[in-house]
Amino acid sequence: MSENLLELTDVHLAFPSRRNWFGKVTEQVHALNGLDLTVRRGETLGIVGESGCGKSTLAKLLMGMLRPGSGQLDRSRLPTERAGGGMQMVFQDPLSSLDPRLPVWRIITEPVWIASRPSEKARRALAETLAQQVGVRPEYLDRPPHAFSGGQRQRIAIARALSAQPDIIVLDEPTSALDISVQAQILNLLVTLQQQQNLTYILISHNVSVVRHMSDRVAVMYLGQVVEMGDTADVLGSPAHPYTRLLMESVPRIDTSLGDAPQNTELPGNRHxxxxxYFRERCPWAEPACSEPQPLQPLKDNHAARCWKAEQIIATGGIGLPFSGN
Ligand SMILES: Nc1ncnc2c1ncn2[C@@H]1O[C@H](COP(=O)(O)OP(=O)(O)OP(=O)(O)O)[C@@H](O)[C@H]1O
Ligand SMILES: [Mg+2]
Incomplete structure (x- = not known):
């Protein structure tokens, strides 16, 4: 079995959403609610789930920008293959994450500058190498980020992430803001870079077809939990959790591609x-037994789902299960 770079066990994280006059928290948004996840070296792990289910919160937690309220986050202690190690992130909207005042060659090499203060000459040379790797013309490197198109800016953001020589790159909706044809170019670039540099990707996307195309494994999130996880062919080919099945069937209530601009909407139950x-109120196959908490149940081949009917759903394709919701 491949080596786990990251392992999250029963991670909880809540944001205070209301305080009383004395500053005491009186209401919380429960963003992550017992999240279990493993990330293996060299894989692309796709993360899907509707807006507000906690994908970006997970990304920020992995990046160390947020701390878990409880639970465990273990990183592999094995020596990394590259100088930098660690993690970098590429956001949906590169403009908001790139300093508008700097020429892109400085932006691209900022992580290296912070880590090791190379000479200006070495820094410039590195910027040119990285630009070449991601398909940005070196003669444009003195321009500011707003002089580039969306796709070019995303290439710049990727170069910046690569400069730190990370083991893992977290890609949060990396192509959602781009035109379809440009999306494909960026995804192809990511695939090439991964092969060349043995990178591990965590790919967060609303778009199930992007995730299917890119991922070795998929984790499906609902209300701050992983409700299904496994190889892409298993999870998206024979979903074991009703939520995944509904995502795949693109039932109108659950949009498989929620458009270009994910917003922080609050899921029902996010506060209480x-x-x-967690899915039982929306589940067409809910039964009284679903009022018990559902653990992530192991199925065949490292496939797992948080539903006691998982085996039955796989076997029947979800057809013919009793409806009790209406
Ligand atoms: N800083 C914050 N303070 C309070 N609530 C927050 C904060 N960040 C996120 N939330 C809430 O936590 C929940 C999960 O948000 P998150 O951004 O992780 O969702 P997401 O799955 O990334 O959604 P999207 O697909 O829209 O990007 C949402 O209800 C959101 O409103
Ligand atoms: Mg998000």
Whole structure:
């Protein structure tokens, strides 16, 4: 089995959303609610789930920008293959994450500058190498980021992430803001770079077809939990959790591609967590037994789902299960 770079166990994280006059927190948004996840070296792990389910919160937690309220986050202690190690992130909207005042060659090499203060000459040379790797013309490197198109800016953001020689790159909706044809170019670039540099990707996307195309494994999130996880062919080919199945069937209630601009919407239950299975109120196959909390159940081949009916759903394709929701 491949080596786990990251392992998250029962991670919880809540944001205070209301305080009383004395500053005491009186209401919280429960963004992550017992999240379990492993990330293996060299893989692309796709993360899907509707807006507000906690994908970006997970990304920020992995990046060390947020701390878990409880639970465990273990990083592999094995020596990394590259100088930098660690993690870098590429955001949906590169303009908001790139300093508008700097020429892009400085932007691209900023992580290296912070880490090791190379000479200006070495820094410039590195910027040119990275530009070449991501398909940005070196003669444009003195321009500011707004002089570039969206796709070019995303290439710049990727170069910046690469400069730190990370083991893992977290890609949060990396192509959602781009035209379809440009999307494909960026995804192809990511695939090439991964092969060349043995990178590990965590790919967050609303777009199930992007995730299917790119990922070795997929984790499906609902209300701050992983409700299904496994090889892409298993999870997207024979989903075991009702939520995944509904995502795949693009039932109108659950959009498989929620458009270009993910917003922080609040899921029902985000403030007052439901008891039992979190999905049960929306689940067409819910039964009284679903009022018990559902653990992530192991199935065949490292496939797992948070549903006691998982085996039955795989076997029947979800067809013919009793409806009790209406
Ligand atoms: N800094 C914050 N303070 C308070 N609530 C927050 C904060 N960041 C996120 N949330 C809430 O936590 C929940 C999860 O948000 P998150 O951004 O992780 O969702 P997401 O899955 O990335 O959604 P999207 O697909 O829209 O990007 C949402 O209800 C969101 O409103
Ligand atoms: Mg997000």
């Amino acid at each position: 967590l439901p008891t039992g299975c």
